[in-house]
Amino acid sequence: MPEExxxxxxxxxxxxxxxxxxxxxxxxxxGTAHGCILHGDQDLTVDVQDTVPLGHKIALTDLAEGVDVIEYGVRVGITTAPITAGQYVHTHNVRSARWQSSVAH
Structure with missing residues (x-):
């Protein structure tokens, strides 16, 4: 019998x-949470710092204030506060990059 x-x-x-x-x-x-990358074969483990509701975002890496947030391989937001891996990512620490120019101010 094949190994399961x-x-x-x-x-x-x-x-x-x-x-x-x-x-x-x-x-x-x-606590420790497990996930994966959809377009890849990599499993991920993150020490989650906050309760993260279904459909909301978890930081996978530390991010300084004022840097781009990458999702889907593209820039989707800009941090408004420092974020550490495992933190809940939402409107309290990120703003949309949708209407932002890619040119530095």
């Missing part, structure tokens, strides 16, 4: 390698 390979159901998903954030696919409580 069991994988834990991911708690969050990143879209591409190099993304700074991942999306919670269930409510995630503080």
């Amino acid at each position: 390979h069991t994988k834990a159901v991911p708690q969050f998903l990143a879209h591409k390698e190099g993304d700074h954030v991942a999306v919670a696919v269930q409510d995630v409580s503080p």
Whole structure:
């Protein structure tokens, strides 16, 4: 009989390698959380700092204030405060990059 390979159901998903954030696919409580990259074969583990509701974002890496936030392999936001890996990423620490110019001010 073939050996069965069991994988834990991911708690969050990143879209591409190099993304700074991942999306919670269930409510995630503080502690160790497991996820994966959709377009890749990499499993991820993050020490989650805050409760992250289903559909919201978790930081995968530390980000300084005023830097781009990458998701889907593209710039989607700009940090308004420093963010550490595992923190809840939302309007309290990121603003949309949708209407921002890519030219530095």
